[in-house]
Amino acid sequence: MAVFLLRDRARFARLLKGFPPGRKAQSYPLSACFNRKTVSEKIKIIEVKSEIGAGTRGASLGVEAMKIASLDLKSDFFRKQRTIEVEHVNELLFNSVEHVHAKFIDGVLIMEERVCLEVYEQLFDDFFPLVMAGDHSTAFGTIAGIKKMHPRKRLGVIWIDAHADIHSPYTTPSGNMHGMTLAMACAIDNLECQINEPKAETVDYWEQIKQVGVAGPKIRPEDIVYISVRDLEKPENYLINRYGISNITTDEVRQSGPAAAAERALKILTHCDLLYVSFDVDSMDSRISSGTGTPVPNGLSVQEARIINTTLAADPRLCGWEICEVNPTLDTENRMSENGFEILEATAGVISARL
Numbered sequence: 001m002a003v004f005l006l007r008d009r010a011r012f013a014r015l016l017k018g019f020p021p022g023r024k025a026q027s028y029p030l031s032a033c034f035n036r037k038t039v040s041e042k043i044k045i046i047e048v049k050s051e052i053g054a055g056t057r058g059a060s061l062g063v064e065a066m067k068i069a070s071l072d073l074k075s076d077f078f079r080k081q082r083t084i085e086v087e088h089v090n091e092l093l094f095n096s097v098e099h100v101h102a103k104f105i106d107g108v109l110i111m112e113e114r115v116c117l118e119v120y121e122q123l124f125d126d127f128f129p130l131v132m133a134g135d136h137s138t139a140f141g142t143i144a145g146i147k148k149m150h151p152r153k154r155l156g157v158i159w160i161d162a163h164a165d166i167h168s169p170y171t172t173p174s175g176n177m178h179g180m181t182l183a184m185a186c187a188i189d190n191l192e193c194q195i196n197e198p199k200a201e202t203v204d205y206w207e208q209i210k211q212v213g214v215a216g217p218k219i220r221p222e223d224i225v226y227i228s229v230r231d232l233e234k235p236e237n238y239l240i241n242r243y244g245i246s247n248i249t250t251d252e253v254r255q256s257g258p259a260a261a262a263e264r265a266l267k268i269l270t271h272c273d274l275l276y277v278s279f280d281v282d283s284m285d286s287r288i289s290s291g292t293g294t295p296v297p298n299g300l301s302v303q304e305a306r307i308i309n310t311t312l313a314a315d316p317r318l319c320g321w322e323i324c325e326v327n328p329t330l331d332t333e334n335r336m337s338e339n340g341f342e343i344l345e346a347t348a349g350v351i352s353a354r355l
């Protein structure tokens with residue numbers, strides 16, 4: 001006889017009531033209603049092997065490289081952990097660049113929609129979405145999915161990264177969309193610092209991206225806390241000053257210690273109902289490994305990054321966590337994947353212990 005856990009019954013009741021908007025009926029296998037969940041099964045890994053937002057090739061291989069790292073490190077993490085993959089559109093990379101100030105923005109829009117829907121569906125089913133991504137641009141889809149699930153909640157974002165990722169097509173020097181993620185989330189154009197004239201079709205896609213999930217801004221710029229951001233361009237500095245965005249520097253992490261630095265980030269966001277942490281591995285120092293597309297000196301150590309992430313993971317408001325930009329094609333002996341995986345496993349451990 002089938003034994004239902006309480007949460008399975010709640011799920012069953014929801015299924016009887018109907019499907020959430022935007023969800024295809026066939027994605028609910030009937031057998032799913034009878035799956036028992038244990039504490040360790042409350043996390044759902046969402047794999048997003050997309051790299052169209054990066055300027056260097058190879059970030060889409062980061063997810064598999066971290067799985068290989070887990071095997072080399074003799075971990076059974078991926079044996080226990082349920083995963084789901086979001087289909088990518090990396091084949092667009094074989095085409096020529098049509099949007100010079102927002103490269104492959106047509107594909108980025110598709111990826112943001114897909115990631116948003118997957119994150120929303122996993123949250124709807126009471127899973128904690130733990131995203132393993134390629135390039136950092138799809139983190140906007142994660143943010144949009146959280147906001148779609150909790151439209152009236154105020155969402156704070158802790159962005160652990162060497163870069164501020166708050167350019168727009170109007171200000172970007174590279175056109176790479178992984179540098180625009182937070183501008184998408186805040187729906188910011190930053191026309192005050194405009195240096196580019198994106199063509200009408202690019203602007204049309206950019207406006208559509210702002211509407212992914214729920215219409216308009218998903219977060220407020222003042223609800224972002226940066227950690228270890230150190231490679232900034234003028235238009236990004238302008239926004240950081242204008243909105244008073246906090247940046248906890250590597251030096252501050254070293255002075256106060258990583259746990260205290262993480263606590264400080266949480267304190268700055270006390271007014272937020274929910275939190276999302278986005279961990280770009282280039283936040284770690286370029287000496288640790290070359291295994292990421294845009295390495296920058298004066299970054300975090302692996303130990304500091306691990307303590308920061310695990311400290312943040314203990315906050316009950318955390319409702320999504322992401323790791324991205326591992327690029328094994330640039331690496332030596334898969335070191336970045338091993339470091340990234342160790343941080344992922346430790347963080348997942350803290351999250352599942354409190355769920």
Ligand SMILES: [Mn+2]
Pocket residue numbers: 136161162163165178280
């Ligand atoms: Mn980034």
